[in-house]
Amino acid sequence: MTPADRYSGDILSGHARNHKPTFPTMPAKPGLVVESRADGFCGAVVGFERTYDGDFIRLEDRHGRERLFKLRNGGFLFEGQPVTLTRYVAPSAPAQSNSGSRRVAGVEAKVAAPSRIWVEGIHDAAIVEKIWGHDLRVEGVVVEYLEGLDNLEQRLAEFQPGPGRRVGVLADHLVTGSKETRMTQGLGPDVMVTGHPFIDIWAAVKPERLGFRQWPQVPRGEDWKTGICARLGWSDPKEGWNRVYRAVNGFRDVDPTLVGAVERLIDFVTVPELSKEDLL
Known part of the structure; x- marks a missing residue:
């Protein structure tokens, strides 16, 4: 082969720069x-x-x-x-929603209602969307990430809830005497707070769905997610969250306290005839 032969044809074909991984x-x-x-x-x-x-x-x-x-x-x-x-595109709706309600063919989501559901944590929001997303869209309910209860007072001042403009809030660790419970009292008739008793939404997922009998105990003062991962042999909270999220496919995969809390919020923001006292 002559030097000219070696350089004949497309000299760039086969070059590593032309083959993107x-x-x-x-x-x-x-x-x-x-x-x-x-x-x-x-x-x-x-x-x-x-x-x-x-x-x-x-x-x-x-x-x-x-x-x-x-x-x-x-x-x-x-x-x-x-x-x-x-880009994620939601799959076509099955015959039944993850929350257990019957999907009706041809029913479109309503225009967003003025009322809102606010969810305290980003993981909570992801699980609520995974289980109840279809039902909420059909009802025209918008779910928004609150970014922690510390922001609740400011967000309420900006939103200005009132008749026909309600706010439902889903909180973690809502038990008698907790800081979270004290922060959510006295908010008026158009704001209702519900929640589950667990320190984190992860623990509201039934442990058997993840292959163990009960969630490990983490001592007070130790970061809960990090402690859970260490005790379960998960590398870090990133791996832990992926495992938890994949384990949730419907309301039967989470504790009934979470199911009841979300269902009450949906009723509160969609049925104006119901008061907080009717639902709590």
Whole structure:
């Protein structure tokens, strides 16, 4: 072969720069925990935005910090493996919703009602959406992430609840004498707070769904999620949340206290004839 032969034809074909690596694709479903390969930011998917510069997802880390990331080829890590995230599209509705209600063919979601349900934690919001999402959309109920009960007073002042403009709040660790219970008293007739008794929404998921008999005990003062992962042999809270989220497919997978709390909030914001006293 002469030197001329070696350089004949398409000299760029086969060059490594022309063969981009391919990665598994994964829908960016709300609640999915991923890590940005660019800078290591780790968080749960909490939103999607389409801009002039392309499609972005919004991630929130365990400290409540949010950031936008462009959906790039292989731009994220899921359970340590590079993946390409795509926009999540909810699947077609089955005959029955996850909360157990019958889905009716041809029924469209109502226009968003003025009332709202606020959910204290990002993981709580993901589980509520997974179980009750269809029912809430049919009723026109908007679910919003509260980012902690410390923000409740300010958010209520901005929202200004009143007749026909109710707010239902789902809180963690709502037991007699707790700080959370004290923070949610005396809020007026158009605001109702319900919740579950567990320190974190993870513990409201039935442990047998995750393959063990009961949630481990974590001493007071130790970070609960970190302690749980250490005792169950999970690498970190990111892996823990993925395991918990995948274990939930319907209301039968969570403690009845959570089911009752959410159902009461839905009734409160959709049936104006019912008062808080009727539901608590």
